[in-house]
Amino acid sequence: MIYCPKCKSEIDDDSRFCDQCGSEIFYCSQCRRPGKGLRCTACGAPNVKYDDLEAMDLHMEEKTHVTRRESAMASALGVTHRSGIPNLFLVNDSLQIRLAGVDGALLGRRTGIYRDVLAQCRYISGTHAQLSFTMQTGWTITDRGSSNGTFVNGQKLRANEPARLHSNDRLILANVEFRVEIK
Numbered sequence: 001m002i003y004c005p006k007c008k009s010e011i012d013d014d015s016r017f018c019d020q021c022g023s024e025i026f027y028c029s030q031c032r033r034p035g036k037g038l039r040c041t042a043c044g045a046p047n048v049k050y051d052d053l054e055a056m057d058l059h060m061e062e063k064t065h066v067t068r069r070e071s072a073m074a075s076a077l078g079v080t081h082r083s084g085i086p087n088l089f090l091v092n093d094s095l096q097i098r099l100a101g102v103d104g105a106l107l108g109r110r111t112g113i114y115r116d117v118l119a120q121c122r123y124i125s126g127t128h129a130q131l132s133f134t135m136q137t138g139w140t141i142t143d144r145g146s147s148n149g150t151f152v153n154g155q156k157l158r159a160n161e162p163a164r165l166h167s168n169d170r171l172i173l174a175n176v177e178f179r180v181e182i183k
Contacts, residue, residue: 001147005036013147014110014126016050027053031145031160032127053111053127088131088139090171090178095120097178103133106144107173123148123174132162139165139182148174 002013002025009020017024026047027033028040035047088101099107099114106112109119110126118124125146132140140162143150150157151172157163165171169180 002034005034014050025050028145029053032125033145085133086139087181087183088133088165089181089183091181092176092178095176099178101131101133101139103131105131107131107141108144118173118176121174121176124176125174128173137162137164139180141165141171146174 001010002015003009004011004015004018004021004023004025006023007018007021009018011018011020011025015025025034026036027050028035028045029048029052030045031040032053033040035041038047039045040047085103090099090101091097097117099117102113105114106127107114107118107124107129108127109115109121109124112118112127118128125144125148127144128146129144129150130142132142134140141150141152141157142162143157143159145159149172151170152163152165153170155163165180165182167180167182171178171180
């Protein structure tokens, strides 16, 4: 849940308009926080309409050349999308979830290539976190201003600050725990 920047009423975190005052809700293009005005007061990035935010997420997915089908195949086969990148898997055995990591992929109930799998997890934000890979740092996860937090080995991450992932780390998105596997 978020608060309308105009009337401060509590509304769904993916709202396009406030259901109390009718104001259009704008979101930061970087940290995904709701706000009013042209720029985010938290990070200074431009504020955009929710539909534009979704379009940016789709563009990011196209940029990585990954479709949902390719992601499912990668999960089943353990294949990386760029040569030289170690395989990353986020595993939750009790929910029978195994996500194959993709550089730049968003994790959320409503955005990113994993949205169909994470839609069942009500406490994970619409846009919760993002996976990244660089040769210097390896795999990292960055909280994207989620409502219920991202935790690595019990440490809560600050929004928009990447944290390095290692094999056997405990990653928690809101209330859903994953075991990190890097091969």
